[in-house]
Amino acid sequence: MMGVPQAAPARRIGRFRAEIDAALDRVVGGDRYILGPAVEAFEAEFAAYLGVAHCIGVGTGTDAVTLALRALEVGPGDEVITVSLTAAGTAQAILLCGAELRFVDVDRITRCMDPNAVEAAITPRTAAIVPVHLFGQPADILRLVSIADRHGLAVVEDCAQAHGAVIGARKVGSFGHAGAFSFYPTKNLGGIGDGGAVVCRDAATAARVRSLRCYGWDDETRISRRLAGNSRLDEVQAAILSALLVHLDEGNDERRALAAEYRRRLHGLGLGMPPDGPGSVYHQFAVACDSREALRRNLWDHAGIGTAVHYFPALHRQPAFHVAGVSRLPNTEALAESLLSLPIQPEVAGPNLARIAEAVRTEVGRCKRS
Ligand SMILES: Cc1ncc(COP(=O)(O)O)c(C=O)c1O
Structure with a gap:
């Protein structure tokens, strides 16, 4: 009897193999292997798909959350509220930006962040909330955004498990100040390695994420403006993600x-x-x-x-x-x-x-x- 695995990303890659091979050929035959045309194209396509102004490809979903928080100027001395029923990356990302972590409970039905618990956990030091759209189910994001607005908090939606999930006609990732995606191979949109993206509406936030993913450079002068590492989506993953996005x-x-x-x-x-x-x-x-x-x-x-x-x-x-x-x-x-x-x-x-x-x-x- 043949076993049935819980997930098998290679079967999805195999299903679209011809399109992926053609995309890979273009990358291999091109001359810009980092931040080249495949990343630019994927960023434009994914932003259009989600209905947001900006998409910035980064190295992982964890980095996407960290860089989104840092771009929204969340850091040491701030508290960030999230859930405990999530992948480790959500919480590590908050600690990595230097903020303090505050867990709240989830709703029993949605299994996502309970808005009442958020209200109760807000303190004068709370700077942001990171709701997770767990298992592809949208969190109660309209209420969460309204609570955050009332208290002047940033909202970073963790969309690592919810590519294409909607509330009404609107895609998750477009509700908060930023949305963070992972393209880990088993995700609904997943590559053949690590990858992630930050999406946002605001041009200044997008520019800060672009700088934070690449040595703190500003794009024009290549002068380092801030402390930052290197977290870029690579051309190979971007080309594969473009081929898979249409499906x-x-x-x-x-x-x-x-x-x-x-x-x-x-x-x-x-x-x-x-x-x-x-x-x-x-x-x-x-x-x-x-x-x-x-x-x-x-x-x-x-x-x-x-x-x-x-x-x-x-x-x-x-x-x-x-x-x-x-x-x-x-x-x-x-x-x-x-x-x-x-x-x-x-x-x-x-x-x-x-x-x-x-x-x-x-x-x-x-x-x-x-
Ligand atoms: C909800 C959630 N947040 C964050 C992450 C972290 O993403 P990555 O593994 O790409 O760093 C994941 C993936 O495991 C996830 O499922």
Whole structure:
């Protein structure tokens, strides 16, 4: 019996291989391997896709959050509020810009930042909030932006898992002062290496991010104006991302259809389903279940079905983030202990969904009986 991996980025690359090879040929045959025409083209295309004025390609999603915060002049002495149910990069990025981290709880249903918890956590030193559109589900960004506006806070949306997710007709990343994206290979839009981008509306913010990604230079004179390292999206990744961007909406539609099919087939098993909003792009399809470890093990041992745990332990339980000084986040902890991500990548789940759902049904039954 062939196993089903939780994700397999090479299958997505393989599906669009001819277009990717042609894009790579152009990069290899060109003469500018860093910050050349492929990066410029991708930045323009991704900004147009999202409906924002500026896109700046950077080295990773973590750098995208850090550089966005630094460009918005958040740094030492400031507090930044984020969630603990997220990838480590979100919180590392906040610490890396020199700010203090403040975790708040997530909403039990959306699994994203709880606006009421944000209101309660704001202090005179709070400078910014970093909501995460977790698993492709848009956070309650309209309320979060209105809270931030009332308190004069910067908003950096962490869109690493939400390329193309919408609220109404508007894409996430276009609501805050900046949006941060990762193009890690398993993302809905992912390359064959590391990559990231900052998007924003304001030209001055964009210019600061451009400077921060490249030695603190100003573009015109190549004079270093500020402390900065080197975090550039490279031409190879940019060319691949342009080739894949034209297929992003199609892939997101496939993910939505697969999610609907999971809902139908897993109905009545007592699993906690992801929120059922129309704007999600289902980077993950994570179900909440009681005996997660047993279910995960049995799915693999009996049916060869790969699953993943996102995220355990939650960040506030990890040594690097103890500085955040928070002890209890009840919704975060309950979700961190129960969420199991089933395969949802179209190239993986598409041909196997009935088999995966059937195996989940069998194994949930087995867990209940034992
Ligand atoms: C929500 C979130 N934020 C930030 C990151 C960091 O992105 P990267 O791995 O490209 O640095 C990731 C990716 O792992 C992520 O999922």
